[in-house]
Amino acid sequence: MPATDSTEVVERVLRWYDEHARDLPWRRPGAGAWGVMVSEFMLQQTPVARVLEPWRVWLERWPTPTALAAAPAGDAVRAWGRLGYPRRALRLHRAAEAITEQHGGVVPDDLAALLALPGVGSYTAAAIASFAYGRRHVVLDTNVRRVLARVAAGMAAPPVAATVAESRLAEEFLPAEPARAARWAVASMELGALICTARSPACERCPVEDVCAWRRAGRPAAEGPRRRQAYEGTDRQCRGALLAVLRSSDVSVARDELDAVWPDPVQRERSLTSLVLDGLVVGDDLVGYALPG
Numbered sequence: 001m002p003a004t005d006s007t008e009v010v011e012r013v014l015r016w017y018d019e020h021a022r023d024l025p026w027r028r029p030g031a032g033a034w035g036v037m038v039s040e041f042m043l044q045q046t047p048v049a050r051v052l053e054p055w056r057v058w059l060e061r062w063p064t065p066t067a068l069a070a071a072p073a074g075d076a077v078r079a080w081g082r083l084g085y086p087r088r089a090l091r092l093h094r095a096a097e098a099i100t101e102q103h104g105g106v107v108p109d110d111l112a113a114l115l116a117l118p119g120v121g122s123y124t125a126a127a128i129a130s131f132a133y134g135r136r137h138v139v140l141d142t143n144v145r146r147v148l149a150r151v152a153a154g155m156a157a158p159p160v161a162a163t164v165a166e167s168r169l170a171e172e173f174l175p176a177e178p179a180r181a182a183r184w185a186v187a188s189m190e191l192g193a194l195i196c197t198a199r200s201p202a203c204e205r206c207p208v209e210d211v212c213a214w215r216r217a218g219r220p221a222a223e224g225p226r227r228r229q230a231y232e233g234t235d236r237q238c239r240g241a242l243l244a245v246l247r248s249s250d251v252s253v254a255r256d257e258l259d260a261v262w263p264d265p266v267q268r269e270r271s272l273t274s275l276v277l278d279g280l281v282v283g284d285d286l287v288g289y290a291l292p293g
């Protein structure tokens with residue numbers, strides 16, 4: 001059992017959330033399960049502020065999984081724009097096809113059925129079931145893991161990869177009543193996003209500051225070097241530059257046009273090949289390259 005009183009923590013965080021929750025469109029009742037699902041795909045490794053407008057435009061264009069499934073996959077990749085990690089768009093399109101073919105166009109509420117969808121992992125499945133359908137599941141994203149690590153374990157940051165011990169700890173904090181558990185999931189996530197942040201936590205405004213094990217221990221620093229994800233000059237940046245050219249064209253793009261956007265021929269070739277293998281790009285040097293469909 002955690003040394004911190006989990007019931008007290010949950011109660012305080014829920015009260016805090018009632019007063020301070022952001023009004024995000026995918027949290028509104030009218031968003032539906034599809035709106036929640038789209039938001040979860042878009043929010044993977046992407047800040048909320050960058051997702052708001054693309055989410056709105058996406059739902060206006062494809063208000064249901066069936067609408068997205070009927071569109072070419074390339075349209076989904078093009079509409080993904082500059083959100084980054086465009087494979088998410090392709091996976092969301094494939095998930096929409098599976099929902100249309102296997103679930104009558106309705107996002108399933110069962111965890112196993114959600115996990116069977118393309119691109120849906122354990123976190124995303126739990127988040128959709130919890131946020132869209134009020135199911136009782138442990139929802140462990142980076143923010144929740146950090147909150148629990150600090151409040152209950154006295155650590156500045158959770159381990160690099162989620163552990164069985166973390167899941168057990170999260171289960172101890174999860175209320176028994178499903179609707180309350182679902183609200184705790186989003187409330188603890190919000191606390192991590194707004195207050196218990198990675199670099200500059202606002203402990204003085206935290207509703208559980210006085211019972212936080214990390215705070216009581218004097219806020220010890222995280223062990224090991226701080227991780228930073230490089231972007232400039234990486235294959236990811238090169239892939240993004242190539243995709244930007246393809247997104248801007250309604251016809252196939254000749255190889256020399258792609259060659260012009262990245263100076264390193266070896267990296268450019270490697271990145272283009274990976275895009276083709278990922279299914280984000282189709283074509284070859286003879287016919288040109290384009291988004292799928």
